Amino acid sequence: MAPPCAAVGTTVAVVNDTVLPGDDLSYLLVSSKGKKLRLGPGLRQETDSVVSCKCGILRKKEPNVYWIDNHQKRYVPVKGETVLGIVTGKAGDVFKVDIGGSVPATLSYLAFEGATKRNRPNVDIGDVVYGRLLVANRDMEPELVCMDSAGRSGGLGVITGGNMFQCSLGLVQKILSPQSTLVKHLGQIMPMEIAAGMNGRVWIRCKTIAATIAAMNAITNAEFMTEAQIRLMVNKLHDTIH
Template sequence: MAEGGKMAAGSSKMAAEAAVGQVVLPGDVLLLPARPEHDAERLPLGPEAAPRGRLLCGPGLRRCAAGLLVTKCGLLRHRQPGGGGGGAAAGGAYWVDSQQKRYVPVKGDQVIGIVTARAGDVFRLDVGGSEQASLSYLAFEGATKRNRPNVQVGDLIYGKFLVANKDMEPEMVCIDSSGKASGMGVIGQDGFLFKVSLGLIRKLLAPKCEIIQELSQLYPFELVLGMNGRIWVNGNPQEIVPGQQRQVLRAADWTGAK
C-alpha cells in the first residue's frame, strides 16, 4: 500500500464473496457489499429477522478504506455467523488459509504457551512466535494479590491473546470477558504436547471435524488445541497417547495430500 492510504499500482480488486476458495495475493483488495444501516424500509423486524452480525477480519487480512487488504498468499475462506447463511453483510469472518510456518499472534486467538520465566508479577510464555508473551498473575479466575495462581516454570498455559499487534508486546489472559476461566489456565501435569502445522490446527478446529470425531470413538481422551500449532492430549492409560499423536499426524499427511 502506498502512502496516504492509496493502493499500490498493480493491485487487483474483487468482490470478497466471489473470491472465497480462490488464491489471493498480497496487495489484493476484497470489496465488501454495502450495508444500508439506515434503510428503515428494508430493515426486517420481528422474531424471524436475522441479526446483523459483525464482520471479522482474520489472519492474512487487514481492513482498508476500500474493504479488506490481503497481506498473505493463500486461499480465501469465509465462515458465516453461527454456520448460517446471509452473506458477508450478515457478518461472519474472512481469513486467508496459508502455509505459514511461524505463528503470528492474533488478538483473541487461544494458544498453548510454555512458561519460561517469572519477572515480578508477570509470567513470560513461549508461544512459538518471534517474541514471548506476557501473562499477569491477576489474569486467572479468582486470582488476587493474596490468592496467587500456582504457576511454575515449564508449566503449560492455555489462554488467549488480549493484546497482539506489531507495535506492542503480546499479552495473554486466562479469563473471558466475564472473569471466568472457560477452560483456560494451567494444563494438567500429565499428557503429551506435540506440534503440527498451522493449517492442520485450523482443520481440527473446524466445526464437525471428522478427525476429532473418529478419534473420540477410538479412545477416551482430553484434547487441547492451540492456534499456534500446539496440541496437548491426555488419555487413560498413557500408552494410547502416542497412538493418538500418530493418528493426528497421519491425518495431517492425508489432508495435505488432498
C-alpha cells in the same frame, strides 16, 4: 449452492478459492451488509479496501469472519485467539510465556479465575498454559489471560500431564473446523482430552502413553487427508488398539 463471489475492478474473489499476496478483496466490505466485519490471519484493511497479505485459501465463518488458510508454521499473534504457551520466566507479577511468536507474551498472575494478591495461582517455569490473547499488535508485546470476560476459566489455565506437540497452523484450523470429524472419530475409539492452540500447538492426554502416541500420530497424519481417508485411518487404528 455456489460459493459467494464478487468482482472488484478486474479482480474476482471467491470464498474457498486461492488468493495471493496483494489481491484486492474489497468486496468483503460490501458483502458484510452493514454488519461488523472481522478479518483474521492473512487479511488486513487499508482505509476502504481489504488486501490479502498471504498466499492460501480464503475461508469464511459465519456471520462475517474471514481469514487466509495456509500451511505456515510461524505464528503471528491475533487478538482473541486461544493459544498454548510455555512459561519461560517471571518478572515481578508477570509471567513470560513462549507462544511461538517473535516475542514472548505476558501473563499477569491476576489473569486467572479467582486470583487475588493473597490467592495467587500456582504457576511454575516450564508449565503449559492454555490462554486467550487479550492484546496482540505489532507495537506491543502480546498479553495473555486465562479467563473469559465473566472472570471464569472456561477451560483455560495451567494444563498438567499429557503431551504437547507442534504442527502447522493449517492443521490446527482443520482440527477446530466444524466440518472436520477427526477428533470426533478418535474420541469414539479412545477417551481423550485435547486442546488446540491457534499457534500450531496441540495438547493431548489419553488413558495410556501408547494411546496418546497413537492419537498424536493420527492427528499429524490427517493434515492432508480427506474426510473419507480420515475415517479409514481411524477404523484401522481401532482394529490395531483393540
